[in-house]
Every structure is written in C-alpha cells, then in structure tokens.
Amino acid sequence: MRRKAFVGLAATAILAAGLVAGTATTAQAAPTNCKIGATYGLGLSGAAGKCTSGTGAYRVQMKCYDGTRNIWRSGNWATGGNWTRVNCEKWEVGISAHMQTMSA
Numbered sequence: 001m002r003r004k005a006f007v008g009l010a011a012t013a014i015l016a017a018g019l020v021a022g023t024a025t026t027a028q029a030a031p032t033n034c035k036i037g038a039t040y041g042l043g044l045s046g047a048a049g050k051c052t053s054g055t056g057a058y059r060v061q062m063k064c065y066d067g068t069r070n071i072w073r074s075g076n077w078a079t080g081g082n083w084t085r086v087n088c089e090k091w092e093v094g095i096s097a098h099m100q101t102m103s104a
Contacts, residue, residue: 029104031058038097045094046087050078056104063095064088070095
C-alpha cells in the first residue's frame with residue numbers, strides 16, 4: 001500500500017514539474033522587439049507597429065477621443081514581423097497608443 005502511494009506522489013510531482021516548465025516556455029514565446037509609431041490630430045490619428053522577435057501574435061491599439069468619451073480602437077492581429085495598423089475615426093483625436101501581445 002505504501003509503495004502505491006509513493007508511486008502516485010512521485011507521478012504527481014513529475015506532472016507538476018512539467019506544468020511549471022511548460023508555463024515558463026509559454027511565457028518566453030511572447031512577441032518581443034516591438035516597435036510602434038503614432039500620429040495625433042483631428043482626422044489624422046493613427047498608429048502602426050510590428051514585433052520582429054519571439055512568437056505569438058500582436059496588435060496595435062489606440063485610445064481615441066470623440067469629444068465626449070475615450071474609445072479604444074484595435075488593429076489587426078499580426079505575426080512574424082508583419083505590420084498591424086489602426087486609425088481613429090475622422091471626427092476623433094488620438095490620445096495614446098500601445099502594443100498588445102499574446103503568447104503562442
């Protein structure tokens with residue numbers, strides 16, 4: 001009986017170690033070396049960016065102001081060094097922009 005309990009505990013420990021190692025690997029897979037550029041002005045606000053290292057997906061997001069409230073606009077999800085772009089509507093002004101990343 002003790003031997004079965006020990007084997008069960010050892011298997012649980014190995015499985016738990018594998019899950020922790022898997023988590024660390026996933027965290028390392030996030031896109032890196034990301035660059036973003038933005039322009040601000042009524043009818044001119046937009047942003048573009050790309051990540052050139054790592055794996056996973058990324059998109060640029062811009063906070064736009066329509067005169068009464070802030071609205072987050074999101075660009076397309078991109079991978080592998082491809083560009084992602086977003087624009088505010090013509091009647092909005094861009095406030096800020098950032099890159100959102102998602103691990104593979």
